[in-house]
Amino acid sequence: DIQMTQSPSSLSASLGDRVTITCQATEDISNYLNWYQQKPGKVPKLLIYDVSILETGVPSRFSGSGSGTNFTFSISSLQTEDLATYYCQQYYHLPMCSFGQGTTLEI
Amino acid sequence: EVNLVQSGVEVKRPGESLRISCKGSGYDFTRYWISWVRQMPGKGLEWMGRIDPSDSYVNYGPSFQGHVTFSTDKSLSIVYLQWSSLRTSDTAMYFCAREGPVAYDSWGQGTLLIVSS
Numbered sequence: 001d002i003q004m005t006q007s008p009s010s011l012s013a014s015l016g017d018r019v020t021i022t023c024q025a026t027e028d029i030s031n032y033l034n035w036y037q038q039k040p041g042k043v044p045k046l047l048i049y050d051v052s053i054l055e056t057g058v059p060s061r062f063s064g065s066g067s068g069t070n071f072t073f074s075i076s077s078l079q080t081e082d083l084a085t086y087y088c089q090q091y092y093h094l095p096m097c098s099f100g101q102g103t104t105l106e107i
Numbered sequence: 108e109v110n111l112v113q114s115g116v117e118v119k120r121p122g123e124s125l126r127i128s129c130k131g132s133g134y135d136f137t138r139y140w141i142s143w144v145r146q147m148p149g150k151g152l153e154w155m156g157r158i159d160p161s162d163s164y165v166n167y168g169p170s171f172q173g174h175v176t177f178s179t180d181k182s183l184s185i186v187y188l189q190w191s192s193l194r195t196s197d198t199a200m201y202f203c204a205r206e207g208p209v210a211y212d213s214w215g216q217g218t219l220l221i222v223s224s
Contacts, residue, residue, distance in 0.1 A: 034210040043202065043217060044152065049210040087152055095157055095166035102151040
């Protein structure tokens with residue numbers, strides 16, 4: 001099974017900061033990598049798919065990059081509403097998919 | 108508008124059986140797989156498996172194979188997640204999610220399951 005490791009597990013930042021989260025896969029997953037945001041008590045929401053493509057309506061301060069086994073998720077200028085836990089997800093080996101353990105962002 | 112609506116909170120005893128549901132609307136229900144995702148208290152997202160509503164073909168995650176059963180009633184646009192014998196460790200929030208072309212593009216609101224003696 002492909003394992004996804006995110007770092008850090010938690011992150012404290014200030015409004016306006018640039019924030020970066022990494023996600024590493026145990027094997028090459030090409031560009032089959034998505035990012036989700038889950039606000040406290042809420043349902044996960046797709047932010048980015050195929051490494052770097054923003055879902056419709058997602059603010060441009062969110063971005064993603066990477067390929068193969070190493071991926072990065074960034075928020076260019078942190079806003080209050082970005083308080084959430086962020087998960088990467090690989091779907092290279094369908095039907096199996098797997099999520100990273102999550103990164104909790106504190107402001 | 109695509110919408111997935113799940114059944115409500117459940118409180119059960121260990122050993123009891125349960126079936127929870129996820130009803131889709133706003134799209135052709137048989138065209139998209141539905142996955143189930145578990146979130147234990149204070150923990151992350153875990154993929155449990157998926158079902159094709161058009162023919163009931165299922166894939167189970169290794170950690171869930173043999174303990175849960177997925178089914179569907181495509182005439183009602185509903186998929187089900189079922190347990191025959193609940194454990195306290197099944198206490199969690201359960202989400203259904205629609206598999207779009209590349210990602211889970213729509214999620215149910217979640218069903219909270221509490222298993223306690």
